[in-house]
Amino acid sequence: MRRSSATLNAWLLLLPAMTLLALFTHWPALATFIDSFYSTPRPRRGSAFVGLENYRQIIDDPIFWQALTNNLFFAVGTIPVSIALALVMALWVNDRIAGRTLIRMAYFTPTVLPMIAVANIWLFFYTPQYGLLAQVLSSFGGASHNWLGSKDTALACVTIVAVWKEAGFFMIFYLAALQQISPHLGEAAALEGASRFYFFRRVQFPLLMPTTLFVLINAVINAFRTVDHIIVMTRGGPDNATSLLLFRIYELGFGFWDTGLAAALTVVLLVGLALTALAQYIFLERRIHYR
């Protein structure tokens, strides 16, 4: 009796949140899956069950493969670099170097700015001839280059913006973790004559593993959902050189209003995200048994 009334109370408390979650997370996830097997409704004919047709079209679509390759490049470009930078930043700011409050602020500032706003600034930064980059290079005698307009450099340019935006955010978590490491460990290591690098490699870095896992999961998710700057800076171009998966979903769903294809691509993205999360969990969980 007592337990059943507790259960009723708990579910009443959960009701508002669960209703909204069901409406805007669980149902759309399920509906995306179902819709991916149906054709896109058009004015003359409704949607019909087409089986795996949408998936077949995606596999046959060179732009999908390009967006997938771009996204993998973007992930490989942003994840390790921003995590490594974040760690270095945290180590520096954790040491008592001159002006570390200012430095910490400089690293963290991009995090609080809207991506859409900073993308506008970076757009100007990369502008041929007038942009800061072009001016610095030309003062060294370099030729002007259309950084965002060229297929060879555009993807690298938007990758740099993403690294710049998120490294300072990840730094905060490393900084918090570094400050929690007991000072006695450093004392003990110094007594044993460990070098600074040895201390970092064998003491600090292993103790930071849980933080690294947390940051890594965030970095992976970000790599597949950061598209604001793509919309501002390149719109996926030139010639789809900077199209990422979520941008392609946006383009299919709201540019071409092909919701069937967009649904199938969303399923691909969600499955991909779930698999990476699982892989990370299994792989890294084995290495983090302390704590």
Add this chain to the structure above:
Amino acid sequence: MNPNLTREVYAPSGAMRLLETAAAWTLAILWMLPLLYAVWTAFHPSEFSARFEPMAPVTLENFTRAWDAAPFARYFLNTFALVTLILGSQLILCTLAAYAFARSDFAGSGVAFALVLAQLMIMPDVLIVENYKTMNKLGVLDSIPAIALPYVASAFGIFLLRQTFKIVPKELDDAARIEGAGPLQILLKVYVPLARPVYLAYGLVSVSYHWNNFLWPLIVTNSVESRPLTVGLQVFSSTDQGIEWSIICAATLITSAPLLIAFLLFQRQFVQSFMRAGIR
């Protein structure tokens, strides 16, 4: 017993220290460069937007021209209404749900919690196509609630508050109950006050996220009356009439100013909030 012992034992010294300081400062300046560049461009006449002369005249004209060229006052109002609506509803819903998870081991709690955590992987940012259809069916397209709805039940908020409520001593809860307080009273008088720092942390993170959010508002809004600042800025700067860079930079700074100023003033709280929100 010096708390800074580690840093002192392994703090760099001599040439190493100089090198490290120089490297840290170089990176910091590089990191600030795009922003400094925007500030320079916004505060100088357009002919100086790519020329760096220390004596260039300073002007506020770019700001007034940007402000007059687009309904930024309305966009500010929309964004303000949006973040208030989201944060207000999030706080209520997440508190109630977190309380349910933290206090009692009820039938189906495991399944319910898994259903909540699913949102951490299946983010609203990815479900844009279906959520657009839902908003269309509900007839709320192009409105501020349409931007807010998918984010109100926040798995992150529920998780964060649940962890906080769990460490509230059981004795406090029991004492309140013996004095005859009902479950909601206990929540409001015991749990909520003890979680105040976590509420602050969550609030700052939520406000900065939704102030800056772009893709979903871009999709569901279509008019000046509902557009938040981020979408307004994009509509303004992507018109093909060739707006000067100096004005776009000014508009960019206008959009980012409230958060940026708040961050500069309350740096410590911001940094600690982001830390607190991440560690649990």
